[in-house]
Amino acid sequence: MKPSVxxxxxxxxAGMGVFFRPRDLEPLGVTFATLQRLVAAGTIAKxxxxxxxxxxxxxxxxxxxxxVSSAIPDGIIxxxxxxxxxxxxxxxxxxxxxxxxRKARKPVGIPTRLRMVRFSGAMRTYGIQTKxxxxxxxxxxxxxxxxxxxxRYRRKLGLDVALEALRNAIQSKATTVDEIARAAEVCxxxxxxxxxxxxxxx
Numbered sequence: 313m314k315p316s317v318x319x320x321x322x323x324x325x326a327g328m329g330v331f332f333r334p335r336d337l338e339p340l341g342v343t344f345a346t347l348q349r350l351v352a353a354g355t356i357a358k359x360x361x362x363x364x365x366x367x368x369x370x371x372x373x374x375x376x377x378x379x380v381s382s383a384i385p386d387g388i389i390x391x392x393x394x395x396x397x398x399x400x401x402x403x404x405x406x407x408x409x410x411x412x413x414r415k416a417r418k419p420v421g422i423p424t425r426l427r428m429v430r431f432s433g434a435m436r437t438y439g440i441q442t443k444x445x446x447x448x449x450x451x452x453x454x455x456x457x458x459x460x461x462x463x464r465y466r467r468k469l470g471l472d473v474a475l476e477a478l479r480n481a482i483q484s485k486a487t488t489v490d491e492i493a494r495a496a497e498v499c500x501x502x503x504x505x506x507x508x509x510x511x512x513x514x
Contacts (some may be wrong), residue, residue, distance in 0.1 A: 316351060318342060320366060329447015330375070331365050331382035347476055361421030366373055376424050378448040380408045384419050387412050388431065388440060389452040391469065398455045401480045403473060411435075411453075425477065429465065438498045455481050456491035463496075463504050475508065 318340075323329070328336055332342050347364065350356040359365040363383050377389055377397065391409040395401050407425035412418075414432035439457025443450050453461060459481050462474040481487050489509055496505040 318366065323366070324447065329378065329382070329444075331359070331363055331379055331446075331448060333364070333407050334364050350468065352502060354434040354485065360423040363423075374445045377408060377450060378446040380410060380424065380426065381445070381450040382448045383422050384410060384412070384417065385451075387419075387451065388436075389450055390429065390431075390458065391427075391453075391465060392473070394453045395462070395477055397445075397450070397452050398458065398481075398486055400455060400458065400484065400486055401473070401476045403476075409440035434498055439495050454491075454495075456495040457499070459487065460495040460499050460501050460505065463508070464499065464501050466504075478508055 317338075317469060320330075320419060322340060326336070326339055332507055334347055342457060351358055351364070355367055357362050358364050359379060360383055363379070365379075374397065379395060381387065381389060388411040389397060389409065390411045392403045392405040393409040395403050396405065403429075407427045409427045409429070410427045411431040414430045414438060416430075418428065419426070439454040439460075441452055441454050452458075459474070459477050462469055462477045466474045478492070481492070482489060489512055492505065493502070493509055496502045496509075
């Protein structure tokens with residue numbers, strides 16, 4: 313029998329989070345026609361091109377980050393949005409900062425504002441973590457890598473943002489000077505960070 317309702321428990325049992333696509337529902341026996349009936353009934357909400365969620369899902373501060381990561385699974389949450397994920401500093405961006413591959417096609421149909429940067433080479437792999445947010449495996453730069461990226465993109469963000477991220481990340485023990493120094497070396501930002509890291513030394 314095909315299900316006439318869809319619950320978070322059913323999604324969880326299928327290994328899905330809050331957000332899903334029609335093809336994700338096939339193992340549950342939910343056809344596209346059934347999905348459309350659930351949308352019409354108001355129990356399912358369409359949040360983007362081919363992206364859905366339960367209408368009564370509990371809202372969360374990181375819901376938009378989870379939604380973007382679900383829609384762009386190869387993307388990497390970075391810079392100001394990564395600071396937010398790690399609880400570093402005071403930045404509360406109105407858009408989602410996400411990195412995509414240098415050769416990747418620019419995503420379309422995402423129902424929120426994005427600020428995109430492009431990573432290549434070691435930037436695509438070093439210091440990348442996976443954090444579960446609302447059942448979505450979100451790829452995000454580590455605290456140390458995020459601090460380094462803030463200095464690398466200081467002309468876009470402002471040096472004051474980078475300095476706040478550095479101080480707060482160390483004070484809150486989200487990362488260490490050594491981890492930041494290592495990330496700076498891999499990301500070819502050692503010269504930029506050297507003076508500021510020396511200033512934080514005890």
